[in-house]
Amino acid sequence: MDLSTKLIHGGISEDPLTGAVSVPIYQTSTYRQKKLGQPGDFEYSRSGNPTRNALEELIAELEGGVKGFAFGSGLAAIHAVLSLFQPGDHLILGDDVYGGTFRLLEKVFKPLGLSYTMVDSQDLAQLEAALTAHTKALYLESPSNPLLKIIDLEKSAAWAKENGLLTIVDNTFATPYLQQPLALGADIVLHSGTKYLGGHSDLVAGLATTDKAELAEKIGFNQNSIGGVLGPQDSWLLQRGIKTLAVRMEAHQKNAETIAAFLTDHPAVDKVYYPGLADHPGHEIAAKQMRGFGGMIAFELVDESRVAEFVEALKIITLAESLGGVESLIEVPAVMTHASIPKEKREAAGIKDGLIRLSVGIEAVEDLQNDLEQALLVKNK
Numbered sequence: 001m002d003l004s005t006k007l008i009h010g011g012i013s014e015d016p017l018t019g020a021v022s023v024p025i026y027q028t029s030t031y032r033q034k035k036l037g038q039p040g041d042f043e044y045s046r047s048g049n050p051t052r053n054a055l056e057e058l059i060a061e062l063e064g065g066v067k068g069f070a071f072g073s074g075l076a077a078i079h080a081v082l083s084l085f086q087p088g089d090h091l092i093l094g095d096d097v098y099g100g101t102f103r104l105l106e107k108v109f110k111p112l113g114l115s116y117t118m119v120d121s122q123d124l125a126q127l128e129a130a131l132t133a134h135t136k137a138l139y140l141e142s143p144s145n146p147l148l149k150i151i152d153l154e155k156s157a158a159w160a161k162e163n164g165l166l167t168i169v170d171n172t173f174a175t176p177y178l179q180q181p182l183a184l185g186a187d188i189v190l191h192s193g194t195k196y197l198g199g200h201s202d203l204v205a206g207l208a209t210t211d212k213a214e215l216a217e218k219i220g221f222n223q224n225s226i227g228g229v230l231g232p233q234d235s236w237l238l239q240r241g242i243k244t245l246a247v248r249m250e251a252h253q254k255n256a257e258t259i260a261a262f263l264t265d266h267p268a269v270d271k272v273y274y275p276g277l278a279d280h281p282g283h284e285i286a287a288k289q290m291r292g293f294g295g296m297i298a299f300e301l302v303d304e305s306r307v308a309e310f311v312e313a314l315k316i317i318t319l320a321e322s323l324g325g326v327e328s329l330i331e332v333p334a335v336m337t338h339a340s341i342p343k344e345k346r347e348a349a350g351i352k353d354g355l356i357r358l359s360v361g362i363e364a365v366e367d368l369q370n371d372l373e374q375a376l377l378v379k380n381k
């Protein structure tokens with residue numbers, strides 16, 4: 001079955017009780033137990049809720065996992081997965097991961113005894129150099145946030161396996177529609193469901209899945225013990241978003257290809273990062289491991305001092321955190337999403353202060369292009 005069909009019919013796509021084609025919202029915290037000590041399938045909604053359960057089955061099916069887990073945010077999902085590790089363990093991390101992931105490791109897990117090394121994970125030699133006797137996992141984003149670096153997931157996961165490490169992939173930018181890391185050898189896949197999966201900038205959610213029963217058991221234990229679960233309303237809303245993922249992703253990436261070409265040719269734009277461009281260093285790997293090149297673009301202006309003026313002059317494209325919604329969103333990582341990474345670390349990873357990240361929405365592409373054009377031409381008053 002093609003993934004676009006699974007998006008609609010996968011998981012528990014109808015209510016077993018009534019046949020309702022939209023999974024009902026079970027707005028309940030607890031469930032009656034008919035006999036003492038013999039609960040039914042559901043006992044308490046932190047441990048399990050039928051609406052959340054349907055979403056969890058769906059993400060597992062879409063990513064090829066054995067079990068899925070839904071959380072109150074992407075970071076809560078990342079937290080539950082990083083909690084698999086013990087004090088003394090070491091992780092290797094891509095050097096331009098989402099700023100919140102870095103902050104969680106640096107400010108929460110490092111004081112608890114976890115250590116990590118950030119490397120340019122496109123380069124196997126750098127992974128090799130970062131390996132220690134205590135390294136337990138390789139944590140990757142591809143395409144990465146915000147530089148749209150492409151990591152050869154099959155190669156990296158094979159290297160990790162050879163060295164006895166788990167491979168964890170944050171698949172937020174690609175979504176299972178464009179890329180399925182478990183099939184490429186990863187062990188755990190993470191998502192900020194807030195982004196393309198939800199698709200409408202109206203919820204905050206996180207998802208995790210794995211194809212290993214033993215890991216599923218541990219993540220499930222962490223989900224219930226730490227407790228950052230997704231509520232039934234948002235579980236329902238996220239499933240509704242996922243149904244249209246295929247058509248949205250196709251529209252996002254069609255627009256992104258046009259906008260990337262427009263920006264590349266524009267005299268006020270210096271550099272464009274988009275894996276769909278033939279001169280992007282990860283273009284061929286992306287073409288091999290992804291169904292398309294996605295809807296995210298990053299770029300730099302010739303005159304870095306004009307960044308604020310430019311983003312503030314946009315009329316349709318909205319200056320805001322987040323990405324993956326139907327509306328185009330723009331942001332400056334150094335000031336917004338990646339501000340929690342120290343400037344030296346950011347710059348070493350290639351994230352300049354003037355870098356702009358654009359989440360291309362599904363509006364008419366001419367309107368987006370005209371909006372960019374008028375803002376690129378605005379001069380300081």
Ligand SMILES: Cc1ncc(COP(=O)(O)O)c(C=O)c1O
Nearest residue numbers: 073074075098145172192194205
């Ligand atoms: C790649 C990536 N992973 C994880 C997260 C965290 O997700 P959330 O904001 O849902 O906690 C984000 C948020 O921007 C992200 O871009």
